[in-house]
Amino acid sequence: MLGGAYLVPRINAGVRSISSFAHWMQFAIQWGVQPNPEWYDHFLDQHWDWYKSRMPFSWERGIFNLMAMRQGARVLEVCCGDGFNAHHFYSIRAGKILSVDFDPNAIDHAKRNFRAPNVEYRVADIRTDLPAGTYDNVIWDAAIEHFTETEIASLMADIKGRLAPDGVLSGYTIVEVGNEKSHHEHEYEFKSKEDLTRFLSPHFKNVKVIETIYPIRHNLYFYAANGPLPLDEGWERQVVVRT
Numbered sequence: 354m355l356g357g358a359y360l361v362p363r364i365n366a367g368v369r370s371i372s373s374f375a376h377w378m379q380f381a382i383q384w385g386v387q388p389n390p391e392w393y394d395h396f397l398d399q400h401w402d403w404y405k406s407r408m409p410f411s412w413e414r415g416i417f418n419l420m421a422m423r424q425g426a427r428v429l430e431v432c433c434g435d436g437f438n439a440h441h442f443y444s445i446r447a448g449k450i451l452s453v454d455f456d457p458n459a460i461d462h463a464k465r466n467f468r469a470p471n472v473e474y475r476v477a478d479i480r481t482d483l484p485a486g487t488y489d490n491v492i493w494d495a496a497i498e499h500f501t502e503t504e505i506a507s508l509m510a511d512i513k514g515r516l517a518p519d520g521v522l523s524g525y526t527i528v529e530v531g532n533e534k535s536h537h538e539h540e541y542e543f544k545s546k547e548d549l550t551r552f553l554s555p556h557f558k559n560v561k562v563i564e565t566i567y568p569i570r571h572n573l574y575f576y577a578a579n580g581p582l583p584l585d586e587g588w589e590r591q592v593v594v595r596t
C-alpha cells in the first residue's frame with residue numbers, strides 16, 4: 354500500500370508530462386500557422402496552457418456564464434465551439450441545453466467528447482438558423498466578434514425574442530489590440546466596454562460588462578436582461594447541484 358502511494362503519483366506525473374507535451378504539439382500544429390481553426394479545443398488549456406501561462410480566463414468564461422443561470426434553466430448556447438463549457442460548467446445546473454455551432458467539426462468533437470443527458474449539440478448557422486423556442490439563458494461566448502456590426506445588431510434582436518421575460522443573455526469577447534485582429538475570422542473586435550454596451554443597450558433595460566485584463570488579453574464579460582442581473586441587489590439564484 355505504501356509503495357503504491359509513492360509510485361502512483363509519480364506515474365500520474367509522468368502521464369501529465371506526456372499529455373502536456375502532446376497538447377503543446379497540437380497547439381503548435383493548429384495555431385502556429387495561418388489559417389487558424391474556427392474553433393478552439395479547450396483540452397489544450399486543461400492539459401497544457403493553463404499550467405504554463407497561469408492565466409485562468411478560459412475558466413472565467415464558464416464561471417461568469419454560470420453565475421447567470423438558475424437551477425433547471427432552459428439554455429441556448431450559440432456558437433458553442435468544442436462543447437467544453439456546456440459539459441464542464443453548465444450541464445450540472447441547467448435543465449436542458451441546446452448548444453449550436455455552424456462548424457460540423459466542432460459539433461462532431463463535442464458529441465464525441467462531451468456527452469451529457471441534458472445537452473444536445475446541433476449544427477446551425479445562427480444568422481439564418483437560430484433555434485426557435487423560449488430560453489431562460491442564451492450564452493454567446495467567445496463568438497460575437499465573429500460577426501459584422503450589422504449582423505450583431507440583427508442577432509441581438511433575434512436573441513431577445515427567444516429569451517423568457519426574466520431571461521439573461523451572457524457571454525464573452527475581447528478588446529481589440531492595435532490595428533491587427535487577433536483571429537483572421539473576426540469581423541468586429543470591440544474597442545472598449547462602452548463599445549460593447551452600445552450593442553446591448555438598445556435591446557435590454559439592464560446591461561453589465563465586467564473587465565479582466567491579463568498580459569496577453571483584455572476580456573469583456575457581459576450580462577443583459579430586462580430584469581435583475583447577477584451581482585445586482587434582487588438577484589436570486591438557486592445553486593442546487595444535482596446528483
